[in-house]
Amino acid sequence: MQGLTGRPLPEPRRATLRTLRDPCSGRPIDRGLVLWFPGPASYTGEDAAEIHHHGGPAVVGALAEALRGLADLRPAEPGEFTRRAFLNGKLDLAQAEAIDDLVTASARAQLHQALEQAEGKLGRHCVAWRTTLLDALALLEAELDFAGEEADVASGLLEEARPGLLRVRSEIATALARAACGERLRLGLTVAVIGPPNAGKSSLVNRLAGREAAIVTPHPGTTRDVIEVALELEGMPLTILDTAGLREAADPVEAIGIERARERAGRADLVLLMLDATAPPGSLDGFPGREVDRLVLVNKVDAAPVPAWALDRPDVLAISCRTGAGIDLLLGRLAAMARDRLAGGETALVTRERHRVELAAAQAALDRLLEAPVGTELVLLAEELRTAVAALDRLTGRAGVDAVLDRIFARFCIGK
Numbered sequence: 122m123q124g125l126t127g128r129p130l131p132e133p134r135r136a137t138l139r140t141l142r143d144p145c146s147g148r149p150i151d152r153g154l155v156l157w158f159p160g161p162a163s164y165t166g167e168d169a170a171e172i173h174h175h176g177g178p179a180v181v182g183a184l185a186e187a188l189r190g191l192a193d194l195r196p197a198e199p200g201e202f203t204r205r206a207f208l209n210g211k212l213d214l215a216q217a218e219a220i221d222d223l224v225t226a227s228a229r230a231q232l233h234q235a236l237e238q239a240e241g242k243l244g245r246h247c248v249a250w251r252t253t254l255l256d257a258l259a260l261l262e263a264e265l266d267f268a269g270e271e272a273d274v275a276s277g278l279l280e281e282a283r284p285g286l287l288r289v290r291s292e293i294a295t296a297l298a299r300a301a302c303g304e305r306l307r308l309g310l311t312v313a314v315i316g317p318p319n320a321g322k323s324s325l326v327n328r329l330a331g332r333e334a335a336i337v338t339p340h341p342g343t344t345r346d347v348i349e350v351a352l353e354l355e356g357m358p359l360t361i362l363d364t365a366g367l368r369e370a371a372d373p374v375e376a377i378g379i380e381r382a383r384e385r386a387g388r389a390d391l392v393l394l395m396l397d398a399t400a401p402p403g404s405l406d407g408f409p410g411r412e413v414d415r416l417v418l419v420n421k422v423d424a425a426p427v428p429a430w431a432l433d434r435p436d437v438l439a440i441s442c443r444t445g446a447g448i449d450l451l452l453g454r455l456a457a458m459a460r461d462r463l464a465g466g467e468t469a470l471v472t473r474e475r476h477r478v479e480l481a482a483a484q485a486a487l488d489r490l491l492e493a494p495v496g497t498e499l500v501l502l503a504e505e506l507r508t509a510v511a512a513l514d515r516l517t518g519r520a521g522v523d524a525v526l527d528r529i530f531a532r533f534c535i536g537k
């Protein structure tokens with residue numbers, strides 16, 4: 122393979138500073154580092170060259186044009202490098218997915234989870250589970266060879282494999298129990314700020330964001346659409362949603378905004394119900410949000426006292442967006458609620474719906490196998506083991522994944 126200068130590429134993995142020239146005209150384009158990664162020790166497992174240049178549209182444009190002029194070169198598809206790494210056996214499918222998670226991680230906890238996954242944490246468990254299942258399958262098949270198709274579980278043969286199978290089932294159950302945390306951490310926690318008009322919802326969102334993300338005015342009905350603000354709280358990813366004030370709106374545009382507010386609050390992981398101490402409601406009746414996922418904020422306590430019904434309630438915090446009173450307390454409570462829902466510092470094994478679906482399929486097959494009535498034919502039990510192995514193989518990408526590869530890698534950005 123030839124470099125852009127037309128000379129042979131430098132020694133393996135030694136970075137050299139080169140003048141990068143157009144191979145046709147010989148005109149210089151830039152000076153930059155050229156790195157040569159011979160396969161199979163490269164990211165994709167194939168020979169690869171990297172050019173580190175100064176960037177900027179003119180340099181990128183000229184380099185891309187020069188490279189396109191070389192035979193057999195074309196721009197990479199989204200995720201193509203990681204896809205090649207997967208196809209060449211450098212990564213399993215869960216590791217490949219984690220590369221995308223690493224690229225898109227916006228908070229430290231997401232980064233930590235993605236790194237562990239990229240290092241093959243889930244894949245290693247799958248390999249261990251698979252080995253136990255295949256050992257059990259070998260036992261069943263040996264018995265089938267010996268006793269014929271009529272052999273049944275009454276022979277007691279499964280007893281030898283049972284402890285290992287029970288352990289695999291229990292480990293998969295533990296992983297599934299934490300799956301919701303892993304998926305939520307990957308996607309980030311959504312917190313909807315809702316409440317009557319003028320309560321100070323946008324003021325709170327701006328304070329949390331540390332910038333004027335939403336318009337604040339003394340006029341009720343200022344916010345019409347849902348405004349999203351990304352926030353990192355103690356390393357955890359939160360998306361705060363500012364919403365339209367809830368009331369019977371005569372204005373059709375405002376009514377649509379209110380409908381959206383209710384809908385997003387219904388889907389949010391947490392709800393901050395914002396009330397106005399200067400115009401307090403008589404009670405919390407009729408406001409959306411389940412008590413367990415909701416924190417009630419009585420705002421503007423600089424201007425009016427907390428209403429009597431709200432005193433001494435653990436789910437109510439008195440705050441002032443104007444003076445900042447109670448905001449630190451609110452951040453502490455919000456962080457605690459987020460920690461609860463995002464694995465509490467321990468990283469989850471399952472981070473995607475795809476993983477969860479495959480592990481649930483393996484678990485269901487193991488349930489049918491381990492709870493099979495006495496007398497069930499061994500041939501049926503062996504089939505359940507194969508079903509469980511196939512689910513694990515789809516998870517790691519060892520088999521049966523052709524249909525999902527395009528979907529998985531299309532999400533990646535170009536160059537990954």
Ligand SMILES: Nc1nc2c(ncn2[C@@H]2O[C@H](COP(=O)(O)OP(=O)(O)OP(=O)(O)O)[C@@H](O)[C@H]2O)c(=O)[nH]1
Pocket residue numbers: 317318319320321322323324325336337338339340341342343344345364365366367420421422423424440441442443444
């Ligand atoms: N005294 C006082 N005024 C506040 C406080 N927080 C917000 N305000 C004022 O209350 C008014 C409404 O604030 P917003 O943040 O726009 O309220 P909102 O809930 O987003 O209102 P809508 O978008 O109309 O639903 C503005 O004039 C704010 O300056 C506070 O803590 N104390």
Ligand SMILES: [Mg+2]
Pocket residue numbers: 322323324335336337343344363364366
């Ligand atoms: Mg508002």
